Amino acid sequence: xxxxxxxxxxxxxxxxxxxxxxxxxxxxxxxxxxxxxxxxxxxxxxxxxxxxxxxxxxxxxxxxxxxxxxxxxxxxxxxxxxxxxxxxxxxxxxxxxxxxxxxxxxxxxxxxxxxxxxxxxxxxxxxxxxxxxxxxxxxxxxxxxxxxxxxxxxxxxxxxxxxxxxxxxxxxxxxxxxxxxxxxxxxxxxxxxxxxxxxxxxxxxxxxxxxxxxxxxxxxxxxxxxxxxxxxxxxxxxxxxxxxxxxxxxxxxxxxxxxxxxxxxxxxxxxxxxxxxxxxxxxxxxxxxxxxxxxxxxxxxxxxxxxxxxxxxxxxxxxxxxxxxxxxxxxxxxxxxxxxxxxxxxxxxxxxxxxxxxxxxxxxxxxxxxxxxx
Numbered sequence: 001x002x003x004x005x006x007x008x009x010x011x012x013x014x015x016x017x018x019x020x021x022x023x024x025x026x027x028x029x030x031x032x033x034x035x036x037x038x039x040x041x042x043x044x045x046x047x048x049x050x051x052x053x054x055x056x057x058x059x060x061x062x063x064x065x066x067x068x069x070x071x072x073x074x075x076x077x078x079x080x081x082x083x084x085x086x087x088x089x090x091x092x093x094x095x096x097x098x099x100x101x102x103x104x105x106x107x108x109x110x111x112x113x114x115x116x117x118x119x120x121x122x123x124x125x126x127x128x129x130x131x132x133x134x135x136x137x138x139x140x141x142x143x144x145x146x147x148x149x150x151x152x153x154x155x156x157x158x159x160x161x162x163x164x165x166x167x168x169x170x171x172x173x174x175x176x177x178x179x180x181x182x183x184x185x186x187x188x189x190x191x192x193x194x195x196x197x198x199x200x201x202x203x204x205x206x207x208x209x210x211x212x213x214x215x216x217x218x219x220x221x222x223x224x225x226x227x228x229x230x231x232x233x234x235x236x237x238x239x240x241x242x243x244x245x246x247x248x249x250x251x252x253x254x255x256x257x258x259x260x261x262x263x264x265x266x267x268x269x270x271x272x273x274x275x276x277x278x279x280x281x282x283x284x285x286x287x288x289x290x291x292x293x294x295x296x297x298x299x300x301x302x303x304x305x306x307x308x309x310x311x312x313x314x315x316x317x318x319x320x321x322x323x324x325x326x327x328x329x330x331x332x333x334x335x336x337x338x339x340x341x342x343x344x345x346x347x348x349x350x351x352x353x354x355x356x357x358x359x360x361x362x363x364x365x366x367x368x369x370x371x372x373x374x
Contacts, residue, residue, distance in 0.1 A: 004081065022358040035069045057070065165283075172284060196287065203233075276298035288327060290310065
């Protein structure tokens with residue numbers, strides 16, 4: 001079987017290693033092929049490497065809106081080809097509509113959750129979503145979107161998209177009291193009621209809402225403090241806010257042990273905007289996340305169970321502030337969400353993702369080709 005990725009990111013490497021081992025145990029050879037990132041993507045320095053993967057020749061056209069990345073020689077020798085569902089990938093159309101013999105599966109969100117559902121791009125995407133023998137959806141939210149396109153329920157596998165959280169878990173468990181004391185001294189904090197924002201600072205994260213909410217929370221909880229971790233286009237806005245509010249601190253980007261230590265200080269994670277895989281940080285470090293139903297989230301928002309492992313309010317400032325204040329002052333409520341975070345951390349792992357993906361592959365291989373090929 002062949003999996004084709006437009007590019008290989010570092011956070012996918014552990015997953016593909018585990019999936020390869022899982023498929024080998026089931027008697028199936030996994031072949032992975034990937035291309036090169038765009039110039040903008042390359043500047044992020046987030047590429048991954050696998051010595052056993054094939055590198056595809058890659059050409060970007062029309063300012064990166066179209067990608068030519070041929071993989072026909074690998075596909076024709078496969079029983080199953082799994083493709084990411086992106087409009088820009090021209091060679092996918094050949095595999096979906098012209099490649100006879102192998103089964104062809106799609107892997108993805110099910111839709112562009114930050115785009116307009118009425119745009120021509122989304123209409124085209126919904127049409128091509130049906131030209132597959134199987135679907136691997138990121139989460140249960142993806143399943144609903146795929147079903148909404150008219151794809152049969154019996155040919156969908158939800159993989160519960162995840163990244164490797166084992167290192168972060170170990171780092172959280174290794175945090176020492178003296179390290180927390182050192183952070184409190186550095187922050188000038190008593191550490192009584194700390195809310196943390198962790199993520200990139202850009203429009204979809206709704207930084208204005210975050211800062212306004214923090215001010216309102218502080219007015220009701222006098223010892224509340226805000227710590228913001230991350231970087232991005234709106235970092236200047238955060239710096240200006242912290243410069244005039246002594247109870248708010250901006251730490252810039254943190255990784256590894258420093259990130260785990262700051263999370264260990266926090267009582268609640270604040271993110272009123274787009275939530276994606278960062279929700280796993282909340283689960284692993286057992287810091288309940290509070291967000292809003294803002295319509296911007298990635299598929300991983302499906303992991304949030306309101307009132308069990310986190311909280312989602314309507315997109316109303318007063319409601320958001322009320323829930324955060326409750327978490328800060330009600331120990332029993334917070335303990336309930338912390339327990340839910342711990343349970344969810346055990347479920348959403350790359351090992352479980354690899355098992356679910358492998359189960360879907362075996363089911364797909366057991367079925368005939370369903371697509372019509374011209």
